[in-house]
Amino acid sequence: MxxxxxxxxxxxxxxxxxxxxxxxxxxxxxxxxxxxxxxxxxxxxxxxxxxxxxxxxxxxxxxxxxxxxxxxxxxxxxxxxxxxxxxxxxxxxxxxxxxxxxxxxxxxxxxxxxxxxxxxxxxxxxxxxxxxxxxxxxxxxxxxxxxxxxxxxxxxxxxxxxxxxxxxxxxxxxxxxxxxxxxxxxxxxxxxxxxxxxxxxxxxxxxxxxxxxxxxxxxxxxxxxxxxxxxxxxxxxxxxxxxxxxxxxGKDALIVDSDADLAAAADAAVWGAMSNAGQTCIGVERVYVVEAVAERFLEMVAERAKKLRPGAEPGAEFGPITMASQVDLIREHIDDAISGGGRAVVGGRDSVRPPFVEPVVLADVPEDSAAVAEETFGPTIVVQRVRDADEGIARANDSRYGLGGTVFSRARGMELARKLRSGMVAVNSVISFAGVPALPFGGVGDSGFGRxxxxxxxxxxxRTQAVTRTKFKIPLNPMSFARPKSTVGTVVRLIRLMRGR
The missing domain is CATH 3.40.605.10 (Aldehyde Dehydrogenase; Chain A, domain 1)
Structure with missing residues (x-):
């Protein structure tokens, strides 16, 4: 393998x-x-x-x-x-x-x-x-x-x-x-x-x-x-x-509601998408932002992403694509998004410089594009405009994956989080659930199962083991061939009395 x-x-x-x-x-x-x-x-x-x-x-x-x-x-x-x-x-x-x-x-x-x-x-x-x-x-x-x-x-x-x-x-x-x-x-x-x-x-x-x-x-x-x-x-x-x-x-989504702290949401989106060169199973690959704040949010994301620098030296914000063959898939996703009508707000096709990939921010990409539907696993992010947060949830859930998710909303954070079809959700933060040892970690759908x-x-x-130990004998024991003929009838009457109401 x-x-x-x-x-x-x-x-x-x-x-x-x-x-x-x-x-x-x-x-x-x-x-x-x-x-x-x-x-x-x-x-x-x-x-x-x-x-x-x-x-x-x-x-x-x-x-x-x-x-x-x-x-x-x-x-x-x-x-x-x-x-x-x-x-x-x-x-x-x-x-x-x-x-x-x-x-x-x-x-x-x-x-x-x-x-x-x-x-x-x-x-x-x-x-x-x-x-x-x-x-x-x-x-x-x-x-x-x-x-x-x-x-x-x-x-x-x-x-x-x-x-x-x-x-x-x-x-x-x-x-x-x-x-x-x-x-x-x-x-x-x-x-x-x-x-x-x-x-x-x-x-x-x-x-x-x-x-x-x-x-x-x-x-x-x-x-x-x-x-x-x-x-x-x-x-x-x-x-x-x-x-x-x-x-x-995973193909984890971030939902940005109209009342979100946009600066915090933009910072979270860029960190979630670009840290570890985007090679994070619970990283942010898709953003659904409400139309009313989309332009400002996109500007903030672009401003932050432009400052990031990949490299091998100590001062670099992130390193190379660890597995060389993944570079080709990242390039394919970027090409597909742009060819399908998406916009490269930061970077683009020329951002792929093996073994490094510079930050790429894409916007208004067709939902059936590989960059939206499939795991990219690189320092790229797709920002999509939606009518409201509920439409963002619907689009986020329209995926075969369901690992993690993120919601930025002041008023509806917990409500929106519960609607995401994912194993984990961070509200007004990103990837924070992975740092809480008491929380289970795992996904649904094609993201797997188990925790x-x-x-x-x-x-x-x-492995679970259940054990029963007899404390005392009971007068009505239906689990014996030596039971009186009336025993089961008595048990039925008793359970009807207690559990049939």
């Missing part, structure tokens, strides 16, 4: 036993890593499973203690890992550091909240089973396979890794072939912090390695990548009924 937008894994043949990771800014080789075959993958899953049993027996407090040790190492050596991220993705240092700030916060939340969310708790047994003590708890699956992306190579997979480990699972991690060094660094530092429990192991390689992980007997697979590859992962896992969590593409982060994320990596 080779990488497509957001780190999806596509089929390719691996012709050597090792492969190189490359700095996309310079083409320089920054690391060499093994291509693991199915035998190695199976071996690592087996060894992780063996270690996982003892890891689970540590209990929540014991696991938290070890995860805290790892977190302190990550915090102390944050700039070291940020350097690896920069070298493999090309993103500016501060962007990498910001990514790792989120990693630390989520790792802390997962360890601190796992017991409260997953521990055994009593539930009501109801009238018919009043002689039973009923409990539910969330037990670890066993071994979770995590297939990660390259755009946020630490933050995104750690949304699965940290929560799976806190829930008592072992993890076998396949990072993107574009960022294997980040995965190696994470696994190595975990081993430094927790040498006695090798429950977090690494596999590297291309698509064949990822496919082998899906077929290895892991108890769940968490995948981040393209919708097309997510479907292939699901098809592979379906052969063994292995459950999957799938976080795929990482928060209590939902912890439960995603645990």
């Amino acid at each position: 080779t990488q497509t937008a957001r780190g999806s894994v596509e089929i390719a043949s691996a012709r050597s036993e090792t492969f190189q990771s490359i700095d996309p800014r310079t083409g320089e080789v920054v690391g060499e890593h093994p291509i693991h075959d199915a035998e190695t993958v199976n071996s690592r899953v087996a060894s992780t499973r063996k270690a996982q049993r003892e890891w689970a027996e540590l209990g929540f407090a014991g696991r938290k203690q070890h995860l805290d040790k790892w977190r302190k190492i990550l915090a102390k050596r944050l700039d070291e890992l940020a350097g690896v991220i920069c070298a493999e993705t090309g993103k500016p240092l501060d962007d990498a550091r910001l990514e790792l700030v989120l990693v630390l916060d989520h790792l802390h939340w997962a360890g601190a909240n796992a017991e409260k969310v997953l521990k055994r708790r009593k539930v009501s047994s109801g009238v018919l089973m009043s002689n039973q003590v009923s409990t539910v708890e969330y037990l670890p699956f066993g071994v979770v396979g995590v297939i990660g992306p390259w755009n946020y190579p630490a933050f995104t997979p750690m949304g699965s890794i940290a929560y799976a480990l806190a829930a008592g699972n072992g993890v076998v991690f396949k990072p993107s072939e574009l960022t294997p060094g980040v995965g190696e660094w994470l696994v190595r530092t975990f081993a430094e912090a927790v040498p006695e429990y090798p429950v977090f192991q690494l596999i590297t390689g291309f698509g064949e390695t990822g496919a082998a992980l899906c077929e290895s007997g892991v108890d769940k697979v968490a995948f981040t990548g393209s919708t097309a590859t997510g479907k292939r992962v699901m098809a592979s896992c379906a052969q063994s009924l292995t459950p999957v969590l799938v976080e795929c593409g 990482i982060h928060g209590a939902d994320g912890l439960r995603e990596f645990a």
Whole structure:
């Protein structure tokens, strides 16, 4: 498999036993890593499973203690890992550091909240089973396979890794072939912090390695990548009924109402669209702005976008397009938008200068254009005029994707947010939901299903077990061949009396 937008894994043949990771800014080789075959993958899953049993027996407090040790190492050596991220993705240092700030916060939340969310708790047994003590708890699956992306190579997979480990699972991690060094660094530092429990192991390689992980007997697979590859992962896992969590593409929209703070909305739109060179699954790709304020809003967006500069040097606002093949798709989307009658307000066709793409602001693009309908994954944004915010919501929802969304409105923010068909929404801010560890993260439609982060994320990596325990015998027991003939009739009369009104 080779990488497509957001780190999806596509089929390719691996012709050597090792492969190189490359700095996309310079083409320089920054690391060499093994291509693991199915035998190695199976071996690592087996060894992780063996270690996982003892890891689970540590209990929540014991696991938290070890995860805290790892977190302190990550915090102390944050700039070291940020350097690896920069070298493999090309993103500016501060962007990498910001990514790792989120990693630390989520790792802390997962360890601190796992017991409260997953521990055994009593539930009501109801009238018919009043002689039973009923409990539910969330037990670890066993071994979770995590297939990660390259755009946020630490933050995104750690949304699965940290929560799976806190829930008592072992993890076998396949990072993107574009960022294997980040995965190696994470696994190595975990081993430094927790040498006695090798429950977090690494596999590297291309698509064949990822496919082998899906077929290895892991108890769940968490995948981040393209919708097309997510479907292939699901098809592979379906052969063994292995459950999957799938976080795929997005075409996230920002709605600007007539009463919005336009300066804040313009700032959010440009950050959401251009940060990380637009290579953000929950980034802003479309804006629907109410006609009454559209011209002023567009001026503000253009003013901010014109100031941004991509590059490899420390002062650049964003870096290169990490995956070289994505440049062609970005160019195609820009061409299609302009050819269809859209306006290039900032930049245009000449903004594509591999490996960099300068900011591009497009306006009045046909809704059936690829730039509006498909994930671009570059520093581009399409601004569309609408009659009112409700029309903006309708257009935003007219998409096969449904990952994140943004609303700027003083009076109707929460109302409009609830109408968006998306897994997450930020009101009068952008992408803020990703920074809240207690909030679940995930999409609907072609953006995937399942949730990482928060209590939902912890439960995603645990299997539910319901238990009843008899406290005392009851005189009316309908679940016995020794029951009197009148028992069921008595139970029916009782339930009609209590539940038939």
